[in-house]
Amino acid sequence: MVLNNIDKLIEKYNDAETSLKEEAQLRAYFNGDDVAPHVEHYKPLFQYFSKAQEEQYTKDVPLKPKNRTVFYQWISVAAVAILMLGIFIPNLIGGPKTLAEYSQEDQEMYLEAKEALAMLSNNFNQGTTSLNTLNLASENFNVGIEKASHITEFSQTTNKLLKN
Incomplete structure (x- = not known):
């Protein structure tokens, strides 16, 4: 048992x-x-x-962990301080410049870049207009195909009636 x-x-x-x-x-x-x-x-x-x-574990177990977290906390405080200085010091020194305060060469480069971006925007707008036109043509083509299928269906039904 x-x-x-x-x-x-x-x-x-x-x-x-x-x-x-x-x-x-x-x-x-x-x-x-x-x-x-x-x-x-x-x-x-x-x-x-x-x-x-x-079996027993005989080594001493340290009850206090190493203080590495304090080091990481101070690194985060230093990073925030540097970030704040990077944001506020440029504003305290002179603030933002106007276009007239830049040199003539910088002003010309700004205007050329502005023209290039305007031309790019215009070409994008024309491209979307062309796509809208193609989309409209595609929709009309699909409507035509649907109507053509109705005509073939009508002709098949007519042929069946005429044969009888």
Whole structure:
């Protein structure tokens, strides 16, 4: 009867369905001398678990972690300070310049860039107008195809009536 019970417990153990009490029964059985031959291969496993419970960690565990987070907090504070200085110092020194305050060469480059961007914008607008025209033509073509299909359907029906 005990052997039958051990077989059931081993099956439950392999399916991960045993309780702690049942596992203790298995450990006690396999630590004994009278282990059945067909379950002998489980003996080292359960003996290992018994020995592993007796092991203890002897090194001291430091309770205070190293203070690296303070260093990272100061880095973030320094980064914010540099960012704020980068934003406010240019505004305090002179503020934004007007077009008249730039040199003649810079003003000419600004006007040329402005013309080029205006031309690019105009060409984009013409391209979208052309696409709208093509879209309209495509829609009209689809309407024509649909009407042509109605005509072929009408002619097939007419042919059927005329044949009868």
